[in-house]
Amino acid sequence: MFIDEFSFDHPNNQGSGKWNRLVPLAQSEPAFSLLEKQFLKGWKHPKKTKPQVRAIFKILSSEASLKPYHQYRSNPANEQLLFHGTNRCCMLAEDGTRIRLCSLSECFLCGVIRNSFDIRKCGTKNKFRRFGTGIYTTSCSSSKLYSIFDVEADDYALNIERSSRLRVLLVNRVVVGKPYKRRQNAVNLTEPPCGHHSVLGEPGVDLNYEETVVYDNDAIRPAYLIVYGDGVPELHSKMHSLLMALFKTPVAS
Numbered sequence: 001m002f003i004d005e006f007s008f009d010h011p012n013n014q015g016s017g018k019w020n021r022l023v024p025l026a027q028s029e030p031a032f033s034l035l036e037k038q039f040l041k042g043w044k045h046p047k048k049t050k051p052q053v054r055a056i057f058k059i060l061s062s063e064a065s066l067k068p069y070h071q072y073r074s075n076p077a078n079e080q081l082l083f084h085g086t087n088r089c090c091m092l093a094e095d096g097t098r099i100r101l102c103s104l105s106e107c108f109l110c111g112v113i114r115n116s117f118d119i120r121k122c123g124t125k126n127k128f129r130r131f132g133t134g135i136y137t138t139s140c141s142s143s144k145l146y147s148i149f150d151v152e153a154d155d156y157a158l159n160i161e162r163s164s165r166l167r168v169l170l171v172n173r174v175v176v177g178k179p180y181k182r183r184q185n186a187v188n189l190t191e192p193p194c195g196h197h198s199v200l201g202e203p204g205v206d207l208n209y210e211e212t213v214v215y216d217n218d219a220i221r222p223a224y225l226i227v228y229g230d231g232v233p234e235l236h237s238k239m240h241s242l243l244m245a246l247f248k249t250p251v252a253s
């Protein structure tokens with residue numbers, strides 16, 4: 001019988017459960033270097049220096065949550081690992097000991113790790129939805145990403161908890177199937193165009209960075225959490241950026 005490697009029930013995940021969903025990957029594990037490579041390759045923002053990957057956690061889920069994903073995946077396939085940035089209001093994954101999800105309703109990160117994505121929350125905060133009502137992911141780790149929660153893949157606003165020193169990004173398994181490629185916005189979409197399973201926004205006209213949108217909750221599951229950054233306190237970083245912007249000159253750290 002097939003048991004997903006992200007399932008609580010997989011033999012490698014003994015001791016995991018709904019209170020223990022995050023498993024740190026050792027740096028020696030092949031998955032760590034593959035994800036690190038993908039993260040750094042996807043860092044395309046010319047003005048942001050490539051950050052250091054500090055840790056990667058595997059995200060485990062229940063069989064009940066994974067089963068509908070498997071059923072969906074068995075048809076269109078073309079599974080890809082894609083990034084999604086969201087609000088973090090707690091100190092989850094700030095270090096190896098902080099692996100308990102919080103229960104703050106505004107902490108979307110913990111919500112997604114606990115219950116995966118929910119299309120009904122699309123546009124909750126930002127009414128602008130480039131490709132309509134869907135779940136937004138990207139191969140570009142540094143891009144500005146309008147997601148179901150109106151957040152960016154990498155942005156200082158990501159951390160609501162001010163003492164955070166590091167940032168986090170979700171890596172998701174996404175069933176892309178046959179994507180419909182599009183360069184212009186299509187804000188009224190609620191499903192992919194006929195004969196397709198997702199929309200792939202290509203850079204050029206309305207986009208600067210690639211985006212992949214799926215329109216079914218079961219087309220996506222969170223798989224990994226990448227923790228990255230220079231370890232500088234958030235507040236300090238913000239002040240630093242502000243001073244840089246004001247004087248248009250580098251300031252000493």
Ligand SMILES: [Zn+2]
Pocket residue numbers: 088089090091092101102103104107109110
């Ligand atoms: Zn949280």
